[in-house]
Amino acid sequence: MASALLTDLYELTMVDAYLSEGLQDEAAFSLFVRRLPARRNYLVACGLEEALTYLETLRFSSEELAWLESLGRFSPRLLEWLEHFHFTGDVHAVPEGTPLFGEEPLLEVIAPLPEAQLVETYLINQVHLQTLAASKAARVVEAAQGRPVVDFGVRRMHGVDAGLKVARAAYVAGVSATSNLLAGQRYGIPVAGTMAHSYVQAHDDERSAFRAYARRFPETTLLVDTYDTLEGVRKVVELSRELGPEFQVRAVRLDSGDLVSLAHSARRLLDAAGLEHVHIFASGGLDEDEVARLLEHHAPIDAFGVGTAMGVSTDAPALDMAYKLVEYAGHGRLKLSPGKVLLPGRKQVFRQEADGMAPRDVLARHEEALPGRPLLRRVMRAGRRLEDASPSLAAIRAHAREERERLPPAVRRLEPVRPPYRVDVSPALNAAKEQVSSWLREAAHAP
Amino acid sequence: MASALLTDLYELTMVDAYLSEGLQDEAAFSLFVRRLPARRNYLVACGLEEALTYLETLRFSSEELAWLESLGRFSPRLLEWLEHFHFTGDVHAVPEGTPLFGEEPLLEVIAPLPEAQLVETYLINQVHLQTLAASKAARVVEAAQGRPVVDFGVRRMHGVDAGLKVARAAYVAGVSATSNLLAGQRYGIPVAGTMAHSYVQAHDDERSAFRAYARRFPETTLLVDTYDTLEGVRKVVELSRELGPEFQVRAVRLDSGDLVSLAHSARRLLDAAGLEHVHIFASGGLDEDEVARLLEHHAPIDAFGVGTAMGVSTDAPALDMAYKLVEYAGHGRLKLSPGKVLLPGRKQVFRQEADGMAPRDVLARHEEALPGRPLLRRVMRAGRRLEDASPSLAAIRAHAREERERLPPAVRRLEPVRPPYRVDVSPALNAAKEQVSSWLREAAHAP
Structure with missing residues (x-):
């Protein structure tokens, strides 16, 4: 997908x-989120795989170079440099799936300044999109309390690339499946x-639609709300009588209306007909708050289809x-710049854990050795990805779950946590900031 | 970009x-927005060009077919049908750039049901993304009151495809330029x-950065807020003295802080130095409300760079x-389904204008001939795009501007308009709805 002109x-x-x-000396750039959105207690780092692939494969085609030249803005020196460009730097990064907080680097690029x-x-x-999506999906997964969540969002995600990458990020965050075939093919x-x-x-009528x-x-899910949800459920019950042992329908899907009341009524109708094994699947404008509300009201829903709210x-x-x-x-x-003051230098994040739980991080200078688990590690050297830098998607997903389980419970909840998860700045990093600031x-005021 | 598996x-x-x-008889599907978001008084239809290209070119590759077969879910009949698939239907649509309202079709597809x-x-x-983006960008353009707006959003747009398509949609809506090279190359x-x-x-210091x-x-825009905005402006002034007639810098860019006060102060500094021709360019977390607020406060800003808020x-x-x-x-x-009742049948939208202004639309059955300008027209017949169905991007942009100028002024404002733009349903369409509903x-309740 990536074009060098993007x-x-x-x-x-x-x-x-x-x-x-x-100016071709070595530079370090840090990729991070300044402040978390009000309704995010943590981020889920995601998108590193795509970032590394980009760095390994970025080249300018002759067609692209010709177009750039046609703009008349660039020097022959630049165009020649682009023609031979390949990335030769290092990357340090937090593994995909790791929960992260404001100001903590997701990745750092160390390379000659122009590169x-x-x-x-x-x-x-790319890292923005996937981290955004994984961070949102983690909330939906949390709200569903272990019930499967299916990503239904591709139609309203922002274009083809988002359709793919958001599905991947949501899966990393614990979503169980996607409706998106391309994501199925590309990522398994x-x-x-x-x-x-x-x-x-x-x-001509709902009954024949269900039958067909x-x-x-046979093991499908039938959508019952096209005309009248409970009438639809009754037609499913009738179909079970008609088909007898051949009836293998797995679930009914409720997609509109008062899902608490409809789920209870649907469950009663199904149970009364001996269809205890037929699940109730809910969808229709759901987000994490609505999923949580449904479960607080004990709606007997077994799985959720979540689309737009998670997808964008x-x-x-x-x-x-x-x-x-x-x-x-x-x-x-x-x-x-006001409100955008930076911490200087390359960094490391030490996650300090006790009894398997992580109560605080320390944001430090790169070369410090502090107590706790360092989250950033080298994943690329001299333009080449290190061997263990690309875990499988299943491994990333498992890592995301394990790491999430180490967060304090209040941080995992949907409501904003006060005080927020604690991220301290190491004394050495603070000192460096003061030093560079005063310099x-x-x-700035020198004559 | 399009894969058949998306x-x-x-x-x-x-x-x-x-x-x-x-079930292969002719079907008509209507693509529309049910209700407008609270802060949108109108939509700007966009994305038709991509939709038609998709319909003309959609094919399943042998690799895609093999993957689908490997899922073990599909019949040989389906796989064979997909192998030979090409779209044979008709499309009626509203031209890109046309303002549109809730329930009004952007396009209708008439084709055998499976297609x-x-x-x-x-x-x-695709139509969602571009219509979303054009509708947002139109507000930013409106707020800027004729000053150029530059799209800076690609880094936080949702992926590569959004980066491209949102830039296109924003240009349709009246944005002047984009920072996105790929959009420049693809769309001009x-x-x-x-x-x-x-x-x-x-x-080592700002002065040498500006000089270099x-x-x-020479005709660049210098970013002045890295350390202290007004000190930065003073350095631009000093550079003008140093370079004399060779100084051709076009603008300074303010990217943080109190832009009203900074713009006034920067303007004074520049004017006092005889740099009346150096423009002030503002950016930094802007959206249409902030642009409007800056201009209400008479901030002497000549152009705006708008990124994330417009981009997503x-x-x-x-x-x-x-x-x-x-x-x-x-x-x-x-x-x-509750809250999602549909109007049946193919439709036409008649925009009823007087004195060059459009005070209301009538949503009617497709075959009706009512007063007003019909907005939907045939753009594809039997799978082939009609000759006049693909205007140039410049023509689409001009059309968008002309059509927007015909809207009542209150509809074009940023605040929600009450009552909203009037869309009436024709008596014949209402009657059809009643008839199909009762049927x-x-x-649904038949035994």
Whole structure:
């Protein structure tokens, strides 16, 4: 999917200037989320696999170079540099699936300044999307309390790439299956689906629609709310009588109306007919709050189909993610823009655990050795991915579950946790910040 | 970009069932938004070009067919049908760029039922994204009152495809340029960009950064807020003195802080130095409300860079868009799910104008001839796009502007308009709805 041109114009103009100025020393850029959205107690790091693939494969085609040249903005030096470009830097990163907090780096790129600058836009674009999606999906999975959640969101996700990557991120976060066939093919995620209203509508009556679908797909889920939900359930019961032992329908799907009351009534109708084994599947504009509300009201729902709210992260459709220069030519760098002050230098995050639970992180300088588990590790050296840097999707998903289980219970809840999960800045990092700040303030006001 | 597998599993299981039941009569599906988000007074229809390209080119590759077969869910009949699939239906649609309202079809697909069903997911995915993005961008453009708006959003748009398509939709809606090179290359949208904080940070001081960038790109925009905005502006002034007639910097960019006060102060500093021609460009977390607020406070800002809020449509990141069966085998179809009642049959929208303004629409049956301008027209016949169905992007953008100018001023404002733009349902369409409803209610309760 990745084209080398999926980038901001200014990345190329800056690289052009760096080259003409000879600014090619080693730079470190840090990719992190400044502040978490109000309704996120933690993030789930995701998208590293795509980031590494991009860094390994990014090349400019002759067609792309010709188009860039046609803009008349770039120097021959830049165009030649792009023609021979391949990424030669290192990457340190937190494994996908790891819960993370504000200011903590998801990844750090260490490379000659022009290379590290060039890759900014795409790295943010991909890591942002998957981290956004995994962080949202983790909430839905949490709300479902162990019941399967199926991703139904592809139709309203933002385009083809989001359709794929959000499905992957949701699976990492614990979603059980997706309706999206392309995600199934590309990533091996289990695919699942039921039927749409159009199928029922296309038949002269609901009964014949159910009969026909169950004939073709015996272990299917029947959508019962096209006309009247409980009448629909009654037709499923009638079908079970008609088919006898051949009736193997697994579930009914409720997609509208008062799902608490309808689920209770549907359960009673099914049980009264001896269909205790027929599950109730709920969908229709669900998000984590609605899933939690349904279960608080003891709605007898066995699984959830969640679409748009999870697919676009409706309540927080973007993260305040940045990719910032923190070190150049051996010196820590920062900026002082109001509300956007940076911590300088490369970093490490130490997760300090006790009794298997993680009550706090310490954000430290890269070279510090503090108590706790370091979360960032090297995943790429000199442009090549390290051997253990690409776990299977199943392993990433298991890691996400294990790591999530170590978070304090209040952090995993849907409501904002107060005080938030504790992230301390190490004394050494604080000192570095003060040092670079005062140096910069002096420089800024120097005559 | 489009893969035939970018679809929901149930589209294929339903097609499989349709084929096995011989349900291959003509169906009409309508793509529309049920209700507008609270903060949208109108939509801007967008995405038709991609929809038509998809319908013309959709094929299943042998690799995709093999994967589908490997799932063990589908009949040989389905797989064979998919192998030979190409779309043979008709499409009626509203031209891209047209303002539209709730329940009004963006497009209608008329095709044999399995074909019309199969294409649902991708059509929604693409038309949803672009209509969402154009509708949001139109608000930002409106707020800017004729000042250029540059799309800076690609890094936080949801993936590669969104990066492309949102840039296109924003351009349709009146945005002037994009930072996204790929969108520039693919669609010919003007590209624009400035510099990032990292560029300034990589230099030992801001002054040398500005000097170097202006040397390489004389007509550039200098980002002045890395350390202290007004000190940054002063350095631009100093650079102008240093360079004399060679100083051709076009603008300074403010990216943080109190933009009203900073813009006023920056303007004063620049004017006092005889740099009246140096523009002020503002960015940094802007949305339409903030743009409007800045201009209400008479901030002397000449152009805006708008990123995330426009790129993901933060306040309404999804539309309640549906693709619904409205007719099958010559009969109107609907559903009665609570809150989701459909109007049956194919439709036409008549925009009734007086004195060049459009005060109301009438939503009617397809075959009605009512006063007003019909918005839907045939764009595809028997799977082939009609000759005039693909205007240039420039023509679409001009059309969007003309049509927007015909809307009542209150509808174009940012605040929710009360009462909303008037959309009446024609008596004939209402009668059809009553007729189909009562037929369905009877059928639903029939023994």
